[in-house]
Amino acid sequence: MNPIIDGILVMEGGYTLNPKDKGGETNWGITEATARAHGYTGEMINLTRSEAFSILEEDYWIKPGFDKISTLSYPIAFELCDAAVNIGPHYPCMWLQRWLNALNREEKSYQDIKTDGKIGPQTLAALNHFLTLRGNQGEAVLVRALNCSQGAYYLDITEKNKQNEEFIYGWMNARVT
Incomplete structure (x- = not known):
């Protein structure tokens, strides 16, 4: 487990859809575009914490070198x-x-x-x-x-x-x- 990603998931919370948010639908801080880029095909409201954890860890921890x-x-x-x-x-x-x-x-x-x-x-x-x-x-x-x-x-x-x-x-x- 990665306590940094866990903490971010807590801050991000769950599903949101604010018409003023240019990111559109998000769940656990993951935009629909990012989820789709990772092969997610379901409704954004159903994106699990575990799926979000994997995406966050790959895109925002390992790829940029923060690890x-x-x-x-x-x-x-x-x-x-x-x-x-x-x-x-x-x-x-x-x-x-x-x-x-x-x-x-x-x-x-x-x-x-x-x-x-x-x-x-x-x-x-x-x-x-x-x-x-x-x-x-x-x-x-x-x-x-x-x-x-x-x-x-x-x-x-x-x-x-x-x-x-x-x-x-x-x-x-x-x-x-």
Whole structure:
């Protein structure tokens, strides 16, 4: 079992269909499009927690590389995975890379890394260097930094699409912690 995915399933809850949600029908945080991409053919309301767990773990934990991040920092891996479930993994991966570059003291701590939205050996090495240098306090700072980026993202998409005003309070309350 993966306690991060379990926690996200609790936060996501069950079935929803809000006409203002561009994701359409969702169950356990899984959109219909994502479920169908995984071969699910049933009604969305019948998607089981177990099926959702498998999809979340594959698409929002293993594929983006957050499982590898978790070996270095559970809180950072949780933050990245939680954001990815809500908005897709690309942006959270980019935020991590951008923050690692911004926090490397003009490359005195470690070299800048490519901000390509893919967690690979360079990103993992930079994160390891950062955490070795900054310890628990650095870990907490990086989680806060990621939350800042996530909040800014929600504000940006809400300003671009007023229908998101329906959701921004909940996003800020539940996702930006």
